[in-house]
Amino acid sequence: MRIAVDAMGGDKAPDEIVAGVLASLEQLDDNHIVLIGDEPRILELLGDPSVWKEKVSVVHASEVIEMDDSPVEALKKKRKSSISIMSKMAKEGSVDIVLSAGNTGACVAACQMRMRLLPGVQKPGILVVFPTIAGPIVICDVGANVAPKHIHLHQYALMASVYAREVLGVTHPTVGLLSIGQEDSKGNELVKKTNRLMREDDRIDFIGNVEPRSILQRPSDVLICEGFVGNIILKLTEGLAEGIFRFIGKEFARQKPELLPHFKPVVESIYAKHDYNEYGGAPLLGVNGTCVICHGSSDARAIKNAILIALRQAKTDINSKIVEQLAKTSDALKD
Amino acid sequence: MRIAVDAMGGDKAPDEIVAGVLASLEQLDDNHIVLIGDEPRILELLGDPSVWKEKVSVVHASEVIEMDDSPVEALKKKRKSSISIMSKMAKEGSVDIVLSAGNTGACVAACQMRMRLLPGVQKPGILVVFPTIAGPIVICDVGANVAPKHIHLHQYALMASVYAREVLGVTHPTVGLLSIGQEDSKGNELVKKTNRLMREDDRIDFIGNVEPRSILQRPSDVLICEGFVGNIILKLTEGLAEGIFRFIGKEFARQKPELLPHFKPVVESIYAKHDYNEYGGAPLLGVNGTCVICHGSSDARAIKNAILIALRQAKTDINSKIVEQLAKTSDALKD
Numbered sequence: 001m002r003i004a005v006d007a008m009g010g011d012k013a014p015d016e017i018v019a020g021v022l023a024s025l026e027q028l029d030d031n032h033i034v035l036i037g038d039e040p041r042i043l044e045l046l047g048d049p050s051v052w053k054e055k056v057s058v059v060h061a062s063e064v065i066e067m068d069d070s071p072v073e074a075l076k077k078k079r080k081s082s083i084s085i086m087s088k089m090a091k092e093g094s095v096d097i098v099l100s101a102g103n104t105g106a107c108v109a110a111c112q113m114r115m116r117l118l119p120g121v122q123k124p125g126i127l128v129v130f131p132t133i134a135g136p137i138v139i140c141d142v143g144a145n146v147a148p149k150h151i152h153l154h155q156y157a158l159m160a161s162v163y164a165r166e167v168l169g170v171t172h173p174t175v176g177l178l179s180i181g182q183e184d185s186k187g188n189e190l191v192k193k194t195n196r197l198m199r200e201d202d203r204i205d206f207i208g209n210v211e212p213r214s215i216l217q218r219p220s221d222v223l224i225c226e227g228f229v230g231n232i233i234l235k236l237t238e239g240l241a242e243g244i245f246r247f248i249g250k251e252f253a254r255q256k257p258e259l260l261p262h263f264k265p266v267v268e269s270i271y272a273k274h275d276y277n278e279y280g281g282a283p284l285l286g287v288n289g290t291c292v293i294c295h296g297s298s299d300a301r302a303i304k305n306a307i308l309i310a311l312r313q314a315k316t317d318i319n320s321k322i323v324e325q326l327a328k329t330s331d332a333l334k335d
Numbered sequence: 336m337r338i339a340v341d342a343m344g345g346d347k348a349p350d351e352i353v354a355g356v357l358a359s360l361e362q363l364d365d366n367h368i369v370l371i372g373d374e375p376r377i378l379e380l381l382g383d384p385s386v387w388k389e390k391v392s393v394v395h396a397s398e399v400i401e402m403d404d405s406p407v408e409a410l411k412k413k414r415k416s417s418i419s420i421m422s423k424m425a426k427e428g429s430v431d432i433v434l435s436a437g438n439t440g441a442c443v444a445a446c447q448m449r450m451r452l453l454p455g456v457q458k459p460g461i462l463v464v465f466p467t468i469a470g471p472i473v474i475c476d477v478g479a480n481v482a483p484k485h486i487h488l489h490q491y492a493l494m495a496s497v498y499a500r501e502v503l504g505v506t507h508p509t510v511g512l513l514s515i516g517q518e519d520s521k522g523n524e525l526v527k528k529t530n531r532l533m534r535e536d537d538r539i540d541f542i543g544n545v546e547p548r549s550i551l552q553r554p555s556d557v558l559i560c561e562g563f564v565g566n567i568i569l570k571l572t573e574g575l576a577e578g579i580f581r582f583i584g585k586e587f588a589r590q591k592p593e594l595l596p597h598f599k600p601v602v603e604s605i606y607a608k609h610d611y612n613e614y615g616g617a618p619l620l621g622v623n624g625t626c627v628i629c630h631g632s633s634d635a636r637a638i639k640n641a642i643l644i645a646l647r648q649a650k651t652d653i654n655s656k657i658v659e660q661l662a663k664t665s666d667a668l669k670d
Binding site: 187211215238 | 403405467468478481482513515516517518520521522523524526546547548549550551552563564566567568570571572573574575576577578579580581582583585586587590591594597600601602604605609
């Protein structure tokens with residue numbers, strides 16, 4: 001497999017991206033990485049060619065889509081950006097996987113435009129594997145689609161169930177729908193319509209609405225929500241975890257300053273176990289190919305994990321299973 | 336002032352509601368409480384009349400709107416419910432404040448229908464005072480309006496700024512708009528339209544979009560979001576705080592079991608300082624009167640605090656200041 005890695009995407013690019021690529025080399029097997037971005041800078045960071053030249057090639061990109069660029073506009077104007085070039089390479093089949101920690105909107109738009117969607121898919125969705133006390137829960141969508149219809153969320157349920165089954169090995173994945181109350185009558189119009197659609201579809205093992213309060217208890221294997229809300233959940237969780245650890249540290253310092261040194265390893269161990277960096281990137285489900293979106297602040301470890309997990313995922317060929325499942329479902333709903 | 340308290344609303348009603356009323360008596364001054372609900376049960380819980388009879392009266396309600404009832408339907412069918420009766424009393428002027436920990440949707444709908452909205456207000460919004468490490472931040476809306484337009488969110492910014500100024504004493508409240516990126520171009524259509532409207536209005540000290548990651552750092556005095564998202568934030572925060580404390584407890588038990596007893600008082604102290612119960616109920620801004628909505632799992636302490644804070648708030652007469660501010664703003668935007 002050939003994986004294109006956006007060297008210019010993310011807050012720590014290109015240094016940490018290139019470092020992540022180098023860190024992944026030992027476990028790459030016969031796969032190949034194409035690093036895309038500012039070639040001289042990348043070569044400088046890669047260092048001694050004897051270390052990487054058999055497994056890494058570099059493709060120059062003279063432009064960069066910044067994190068705060070407007071996605072569609074940036075894609076139009078910056079045709080020589082790394083995101084633009086890598087999506088073209090995927091379209092042409094010269095790489096199998098694209099991976100970026102850069103501007104999410106631009107990456108989604110580029111993959112959707114160039115790689116096209118799988119037959120039957122209406123909109124792509126970003127899936128994350130979210131750590132909880134009871135094991136990981138799959139959440140989709142977390143930001144690809146900020147104006148979804150109920151039919152999109154319904155498709156996310158089908159696609160994410162395929163992912164949970166094929167990639168995480170959950171035999172019969174249960175699906176919950178995020179809302180502000182467990183009852184079918186609670187939520188906004190989008191949630192109510194999606195709820196009805198999911199209840200009707202016997203391909204989905206739908207447990208009903210799930211309240212955000214219970215996410216960390218892992219109420220279902222898969223959790224479906226609209227992209228705006230899913231993105232809020234990810235970012236709020238990050239901020240809250242950090243804030244709560246700081247609250248506790250402060251309170252320890254006040255009540256039992258002598259115990260503070262014991263608190264730090266506890267926090268570190270929790271972070272290590274539940275860090276998104278461990279789970280690699282987030283796949284963009286529904287595109288005709290493999291696109292993995294990494295956290296904007298990914299460091300070398302996150303990039304390395306994302307590369308290795310992306311390769312593993314691409315080998316499961318979930319796309320053909322998604323196409324199969326969507327085709328089946330339309331029949332079921334027609335009955 | 337006369338405050339109507341819904342004795343039947345909430346997971347712990349009527350026991351904890353009545354206990355909260357009794358706990359508030361000492362600090363009631365010359366205010367009066369009207370407890371509404373199952374009279375025999377309330378009288379039993381109130382106990383010795385000599386303790387309360389001068390400050391509390393009881394009004395019987397033969398029906399109860401349950402937490403999972405559909406709000407509008409329940410209001411139509413259960414005309415003898417506590418929520419229905421208290422909103423009628425507010426309309427007639429026989430009470431000045433209504434307070435309920437019951438079905439939020441039913442409470443919002445009842446107050447909106449019976450008490451009507453303040454002149455100029457299009458939709459009411461629920462405001463919460465949310466504890467952060469840097470002091471409380473005002474968030475609006477957290478669940479009154481699940482299908483808002485940008486003009487509603489714009490009005491919430493004006494109303495919540497009045498609240499921050501008059502009730503919390505923030506001289507020049509800054510306002511942030513919750514989104515999935517700081518840039519004006521990030522977010523869904525609702526956020527983008529609201530952002531433009533807020534930027535145009537010089538009555539609002541608008542700092543732009545705020546990411547959920549930074550909420551606990553208190554990026555602004557006021558934070559505006561749509562009701563569905565605001566409700567998700569509240570419930571996710573509750574669940575996460577609990578979950579993270581459990582994570583840490585578990586990790587302590589694994590790494591340093593002998594230190595576990597020292598961790599518990601730290602957690603308890605944090606909960607005591609940042610507990611929503613301390614902040615009382617959440618005012619429903621925009622109704623022509625005072626309506627306070629309490630957390631569904633409110634205990635006696637939460638109810639007591641909510642009663643005392645509601646009385647203090649009602650005295651500041653923020654409603655006339657909201658009307659004044661909304662009238663001014665329409666002029667400003669017309670220019």
